[in-house]
Amino acid sequence: MNHAVEAYGISKSFVGTRALSDISFVAPASSVTGFIGPDGSGKTTLFRIAATLLIPDSGTMSVFGSDTVRDYKKLRTITGYMPGRFSLYHDLTVEENLNFYATVFGTTVKKNYHLIKEIYIHIEPFANRPAGKLSGGMKQKLALSCALIHKPSLLILDEPTTGVDAVSRKEFWDMLQNLREKEITILVSTPYMDEAMKCDSVSLVQSGRILATGTPEAVRRGFAGKVWHASAGGKYNLLLALRKYPETLTAEPFGGSVHVTFRNDMPGTDIDRFMEAEGLSGFSVSEAEPAIEDRFLQLMRKRSASD
C-alpha cells in the first residue's frame, strides 16, 4: 500500500517537557488515521510537525515523499490544517473567510465547491454572519470548509469534535468518511474513544508515546484477558462491592454497567453470595466483548505501573 505519511523516531521537547518520545507511524493514502489520547498526550505537537509548523528534535517525517522540514514550502500547498483552537477571522463573515482561504491558496471557492458542498450547505444560510458569532458546531463546519477549499492531499484535523455535542460529532464523522473517497488522506485526533472505531487505523497515545496501533478492531482485540460486565441496583455500591471482592483485579464504571477483570479471568462461584452479603440486589455478571476503551485503560495502567 502507498503511504501518504511516514514518521520515524520523532521526538520533541519544549523547555523542561518532553512532548513526544520516539514516535513512528505510517498513514496509508486515502485513509483516516486517528490519534486517540487525552489532552497533553502530544497529539497537537505531532500534528504541528506534520503540518510543517514545528521541527522535531530528532526523527523524520515525510508526506507524499516530501520531508516536513526540508520541503515545507511545497507541503504547505497540499496540506489542509484545522487547529484545535478556532483560528478563523472572527470579524470576517462566513463567506469572507472562505474566500480569503481560497485566495491565499490561489484558487476560488467556485472551483472546489464540490469538495465542501456537503459540509458548507449547513452554514451557507449564514454566509453573511461574522464567524465569531457562529455556534460551536457551525464554527467547526466553517473551519473544515476553509481547510478543504484548496483541495489538499493531506488534511490534518486536531480535535475537531472537542466540545461538540454527540449528534454533531456523528455528523462530522460521516463527512470524514466521504472525504476519504475523494482521495484525501486524513490525520485526525480526538479524546473520544467511540470515535476511534470510525478510523481506518488508530494509535492510542499517552504521554508522548504510542501505546498501541492498528485497525480499531485489532487494537480492541489486543486486550489481554477477559472483561466481564456486571450490573446491580446502585452503581456506586456495586463498584465498591466489586473492589472488595477478593478475585477482582479491576472494576471500572463503563456506560450503563461496570466492567470487571478477575484474577483467573472469571469470577469465583461465591460471587453471587458475596454481593448479596454486601447488600446488592439484582446482581448479575456475564462475559463481555472488550471495547477499545478497555484496552486503553489496560495499557495506561500497565504504563503507570512501570513508571
Next chain:
Amino acid sequence: MTDSIIQVRDLVKKFGSFTANDHLTFDVGQGEIFGFLGANGAGKTTTIRILCGLSVPTSGEASVAGFSVYRQSEQIKRNIGYMCQKFSLYDDLTVRENILLYGGIYGIRRPEIRLRTEALLERLSFRGSADILIDRLPLGLKQKLAFLVAVFHNPKIVFLDEPTGGVDPVTRRSFWELIYEAAAKGITVFVTTHYMDEAEYCDRVSIMSNGRIVALDSPAGLRTTWKASSVDEVFVRIARPGINFSL
C-alpha cells in the same frame, strides 16, 4: 425521590424574539446526580445561569436550595458550587493558595480551611505538592482538584459544566468517583457532559432540544421508553429526529 432541592416550574427565558428556555418544569432531589444533556445551542447554559443566580427568568418559577432565583440570588450563590472545563482555578496561584482563596471567599475561617485542605490533599494523594503552581499540574489532576475546591464549602448543590472534556479515560473514571462520593454525602450534583457513557452514570438524565426538556428519566427508564440500547441512542433520536447514524 427524596426532597427536591431544585424546583423549576414553567420556566421561560427569552432573548428578544428567541426563546432559549421554553416552559421548563422539573425537580432535582437532594443527593441526586442529575445529568443535564442537550445538543449545542439547546438552551442548557441559559438554564444553568438562571439556577446559579446569574440570570433572571422571563417568567415561571425556580428555586434552588429553597431560594428564589428572582429575589435571593445572593443566597443561592452561597449555597452552590460551580465548576466548568474552561476556567476553575487560578493558574498562577499554588494549590494551597487557590484553596485559601476559595475558602476565604465563602467565609470559612483559616483554621477550618487548614483542616479541610489537609483532608482534600489526602484524598488526592497529593500532600507533598501543595505548593506547586496550578499551571504545572496535569489536566486530569487539575480537574479533580477543581471539583474538590468547588465542594470545599460543602454546598448543597454543585453545578458541573462539562467537567471532563479532554480528560483521559482513567482520570474521567476517578473524577466520577469523586462525584459519587460527594453525592453519597448528600451534595446534589447537576452535571452536563458530551460523553454519553457519563450520562449512564447519572441517577436521572434530562435531554433538552430547542429550549424544551424532551425526556427526563433514569438511564434505564430512558432506554426502555425509547426502546434504545443506550442513552446515546436516545440522545441522537431526540436531537435529530428522523436521522439514522451508525456510530
